[in-house]
Amino acid sequence: MVPSDEKDNTPESLKALPTDERISPINRLQDTWKHSIERPEEFWEREARQLHWFRSWDTVLDWEDHHATWFKGGTLNASYNCLDRHLDTPVRNKVAFFWEGEPGDKRVYTYQQLYKEVNKFANILKLRGIQKGDAVALYMPMIPELPIAMLACSRIGAPFTQVYSGFSRESLAERMRHLEAKVLVTSDGLWRRGKIVDLKGIADSAVGSCPSIQSVIVVKRTGHDVDMEAGRDLWYHEELASVDSGHVEPAQMKSENILYVLYTSGTTAKPKGVQVSTGGYLTFVTSTLKWSFDVDERDVWWCAADIGWVTGHSYIVFGPLIHGLSSVMYEGAPEYPDPGRVWRMIEDYSVTKFYTSPTLIRHLMKFGDDFPNQYDLSSLSILGTVGEPINPDVWRWYYRVIGKERCPVSDTYWQTETGGFMIAPAPGIELQPLKPGSACHPLPGIDPLIVDEDGQPVEDGVKGYLTIRKPWPGMLMTLYKDDARYQEYYWDRYPGAGQDLFYTGDYAVRDRDGYYWLLGRSDDVLKVTGHRLGTIELEDCLVSHPAVVEAAVVGKKDEIKGEVPVCFVVLKVGHERSQELIDELKQHIRNTIGPIASPSDIYFVPNMPKTRSGKIMRRVIKSLTDGESVGDLTTLEDPDAVNEIIKVVYPKK
Ligand code: WT7
Numbered sequence: 001m002v003p004s005d006e007k008d009n010t011p012e013s014l015k016a017l018p019t020d021e022r023i024s025p026i027n028r029l030q031d032t033w034k035h036s037i038e039r040p041e042e043f044w045e046r047e048a049r050q051l052h053w054f055r056s057w058d059t060v061l062d063w064e065d066h067h068a069t070w071f072k073g074g075t076l077n078a079s080y081n082c083l084d085r086h087l088d089t090p091v092r093n094k095v096a097f098f099w100e101g102e103p104g105d106k107r108v109y110t111y112q113q114l115y116k117e118v119n120k121f122a123n124i125l126k127l128r129g130i131q132k133g134d135a136v137a138l139y140m141p142m143i144p145e146l147p148i149a150m151l152a153c154s155r156i157g158a159p160f161t162q163v164y165s166g167f168s169r170e171s172l173a174e175r176m177r178h179l180e181a182k183v184l185v186t187s188d189g190l191w192r193r194g195k196i197v198d199l200k201g202i203a204d205s206a207v208g209s210c211p212s213i214q215s216v217i218v219v220k221r222t223g224h225d226v227d228m229e230a231g232r233d234l235w236y237h238e239e240l241a242s243v244d245s246g247h248v249e250p251a252q253m254k255s256e257n258i259l260y261v262l263y264t265s266g267t268t269a270k271p272k273g274v275q276v277s278t279g280g281y282l283t284f285v286t287s288t289l290k291w292s293f294d295v296d297e298r299d300v301w302w303c304a305a306d307i308g309w310v311t312g313h314s315y316i317v318f319g320p321l322i323h324g325l326s327s328v329m330y331e332g333a334p335e336y337p338d339p340g341r342v343w344r345m346i347e348d349y350s351v352t353k354f355y356t357s358p359t360l361i362r363h364l365m366k367f368g369d370d371f372p373n374q375y376d377l378s379s380l381s382i383l384g385t386v387g388e389p390i391n392p393d394v395w396r397w398y399y400r401v402i403g404k405e406r407c408p409v410s411d412t413y414w415q416t417e418t419g420g421f422m423i424a425p426a427p428g429i430e431l432q433p434l435k436p437g438s439a440c441h442p443l444p445g446i447d448p449l450i451v452d453e454d455g456q457p458v459e460d461g462v463k464g465y466l467t468i469r470k471p472w473p474g475m476l477m478t479l480y481k482d483d484a485r486y487q488e489y490y491w492d493r494y495p496g497a498g499q500d501l502f503y504t505g506d507y508a509v510r511d512r513d514g515y516y517w518l519l520g521r522s523d524d525v526l527k528v529t530g531h532r533l534g535t536i537e538l539e540d541c542l543v544s545h546p547a548v549v550e551a552a553v554v555g556k557k558d559e560i561k562g563e564v565p566v567c568f569v570v571l572k573v574g575h576e577r578s579q580e581l582i583d584e585l586k587q588h589i590r591n592t593i594g595p596i597a598s599p600s601d602i603y604f605v606p607n608m609p610k611t612r613s614g615k616i617m618r619r620v621i622k623s624l625t626d627g628e629s630v631g632d633l634t635t636l637e638d639p640d641a642v643n644e645i646i647k648v649v650y651p652k653k
Helices: 028-039 040-048 078-082 112-128 146-158 169-179 199-207 236-242 279-293 310-322 339-350 358-365 391-402 483-491 536-541 577-591 616-624 640-649
Strands: 059-064 067-072 093-098 106-110 136-139 159-160 183-187 190-192 194-199 215-219 233-235 258-264 272-277 300-301 326-330 353-356 384-387 410-414 448-451 466-467 503-510 514-522 527-530 531-534 548-558 562-571 600-604
Touching: 028 040, 040 059, 040 067, 040 146, 040 279, 067 279, 078 233, 078 310, 093 112, 106 112, 112 236, 136 146, 136 169, 136 199, 146 159, 146 183, 146 258, 146 310, 146 384, 159 169, 169 258, 169 272, 169 577, 183 199, 194 514, 199 215, 199 448, 215 236, 215 258, 233 236, 258 310, 272 279, 279 310, 279 384, 279 410, 300 310, 300 339, 310 326, 326 339, 358 391, 358 562, 448 503, 483 503, 514 527, 527 562, 531 536, 536 548, 536 562, 536 577, 548 616, 562 577, 577 600, 600 640, 616 640
Parallel strands: 093 326, 136 159, 136 183, 159 258, 183 215, 215 233, 300 326, 300 353, 353 384, 384 410, 562 600
Antiparallel strands: 059 067, 093 106, 190 194, 258 272, 448 466, 466 503, 503 514, 527 531, 548 562
């Protein structure tokens, strides 16, 4: 109990809980965490039992050469766990997805209906020759056929990759080639801010350079005219009409078989194919969703992410379906047709738990409190964020205006590579006092360590590199077809550390109360509106333009987007600086990577600041664009390059 002579400093969010829940005789979270770290195998084995296994495992963890095999000997199927296992329970007739298209059209799928659709889609894939182990690429908008396609692939044991629908033709082609996908599933188009995006047109131009693609299955969404190549392209609705709609036996997958490969940006020009296992990953998303959002059958869950990113894989598709939750899914732009759209949908579907990015909150916050205040948000009980650090003032706005000071905010820290939440509040175990802007404590089974350059632990209160000490079931298996890069980036960073440390690429600090604060990327990766972009990807793209000889890209702080790319470009002799060239380079980036990579500024400079050994000093450029002191410049080859940058970035100074 709180001693009567002491001020009750319990945060408001905790006061909302019944007294017996907030004052526990033991510290449940710390105890669970301690147990999980001392006896990880016992702990994870218990978690894995939440899934349905065709065959149980022989060993919980095999850990060799930085490769974790979880639940070896066990077999299971992802779509069986998401669908079939619910069919004998009341979940059968419960809504799996309340879906809304941007124009306002609606669809509802119960678990039973979703099961039927997935089986039909699996039959279509089988007819197109897809067998266990064959790869499928998805280039799909946020329509119900996307989770249906993912589940259909997993049903027949076909690893899939979903390519975010905002990515360009080049990005799509590169991923399909790398995965050697046999089938591409796409749609004619999608709706974005009232306009049609011609997805099929982009897909067509990508497929030309992907000889492995044999069929393209096209879902009709927007109904605009598209070219259909005879013998290769098929309308999904036409296939549906003719296909056998019967039950497809779920493939018995080994726990360590690939469920999906998701490409994400890294520190080279080539994206990394994060290879995800079936048993370990599903165990991890199932447990973490329960811990961090305390989900149960009464919930209406809304993870407002795009399934093109890992957030949607883990917490729109697999986690919520395994838990038998009803989810809201939305196709379009959050402020369409007005900035009340999201809040209206929370009221309409009585959403209980809402999970989104700080960027979205910052974006909607700028329209003021009147929009959310028009809607009844009283169904909400827990809020969440992901993708980038959340500024304390934005956290407070979310807590106050959206959560009405009743709902704890789960700031969840994780990555594509981790598969699920790593550091986050855990109201599903015990809600501890929250600190706005901190992701709080590691979840059970997660053993973080903040280290210095040499891999030695730093003291509390000191900023360092965030690493993880033990494997956890959601951890990537490797980088697809590139184990050397996997070893090098994630594991070889601290040879003198004396222990295995998984490198996250993030800065962090642990405060004296044991709370973790994430402080942004420590490598050449940007977070633009929560999306991940490699500066080198952008630089590579810029130098592929005939006018450009050299490029450097850094992230500049942005009030809404978190960070935006700023490009510095050295032109080839014979090319002149001009607004047209700036526009052309921006367009070149949009075409090569996608609109999310659009830079805020492109500056022309005569030279780059370089070290004597010829390395571009991005640190110096970044400090200049952030308006910070540049520090020691004695190692620069040509200190004048710095003045040139100051001149272009701050023309009046
Ligand atoms: C990077 C991973 C995780 C799903 C979506 C993004 C940053 C993520 C937080 C957070 C501060 C965060 C990190 C991380 N990040 N969550 N709660 N607080 N930073 O996945 O694209 O793989 O990006 O996002 O920098 O490394 P991703």
